[in-house]
Amino acid sequence: MRKIFLFGTMKHKCYQGMTFRPYITGSQITERIKELAARITSEYAGRTPLFLCVLNGAAPFAVDLFRACEDIDAELTFVRLKSYEGTGSTGVVKQVMGLSENLEGRDVILVEDIIDTGNTMVRLLADLNALKPASIRIATLLFKPAALVHPELKPDYVGFEIPKKFIIGYGLDIDGLARNLNDIYILDEESC
Ligand code: IMP
Ligand code: MG
Numbered sequence: 001m002r003k004i005f006l007f008g009t010m011k012h013k014c015y016q017g018m019t020f021r022p023y024i025t026g027s028q029i030t031e032r033i034k035e036l037a038a039r040i041t042s043e044y045a046g047r048t049p050l051f052l053c054v055l056n057g058a059a060p061f062a063v064d065l066f067r068a069c070e071d072i073d074a075e076l077t078f079v080r081l082k083s084y085e086g087t088g089s090t091g092v093v094k095q096v097m098g099l100s101e102n103l104e105g106r107d108v109i110l111v112e113d114i115i116d117t118g119n120t121m122v123r124l125l126a127d128l129n130a131l132k133p134a135s136i137r138i139a140t141l142l143f144k145p146a147a148l149v150h151p152e153l154k155p156d157y158v159g160f161e162i163p164k165k166f167i168i169g170y171g172l173d174i175d176g177l178a179r180n181l182n183d184i185y186i187l188d189e190e191s192c
Helices: 026-043 059-068 119-129
Strands: 004-007 010-015 018-024 050-055 075-080 107-115 135-143 157-161 184-191
Touching: 010 184, 026 059, 026 135, 026 157, 050 059, 050 119, 059 075, 059 107, 107 119, 119 135
Parallel strands: 050 075, 050 107, 107 135, 135 157
Antiparallel strands: 004 010, 010 018, 018 184
């Protein structure tokens, strides 16, 4: 079902008949996470932020970012919601599931893999604000500004701004696959 083939030294990946080419390497991600963690560490000094990871996609990023913030006290927890099938947003945003922590008075850092239209984040922020946290900031590994339909949404910590193209890897999936790739890949024109 899935084959890996080589063009020179570039390893393309094939999922569902679509070709993906290398886009952001794992080491670039690691370097960028260190920079974001340095900012978070200085901005949250003396506080104990709660990293709220949005499963499944944000799991690798949230864990790596959390671990890179070892010089402050911090907590990590997970919620789940889903809005995406294949390469197009279904536009259906589901409820937040699995939040067991009391957010009242907490400094929350909401950790997402990607902000595309922003629909998911806007809905999530509304639900979380109702729980009266002291503050909420948004950390997203990837941000597609050209796809955003909510101009008021401004993520505080952005790993990489990317064009309005479909990408996979490092948590981002295509119908459940490719989350385990250590690099990020972008959809290519050619089929496979
Ligand atoms: P939004 O609600 O349109 O901002 O989409 C947010 C969710 O859609 C993300 O949390 C991802 O799960 C998924 N998503 C958006 N763009 C991509 C992509 O390029 N690759 C894989 N998943 C994506
Ligand atoms: Mg997601």
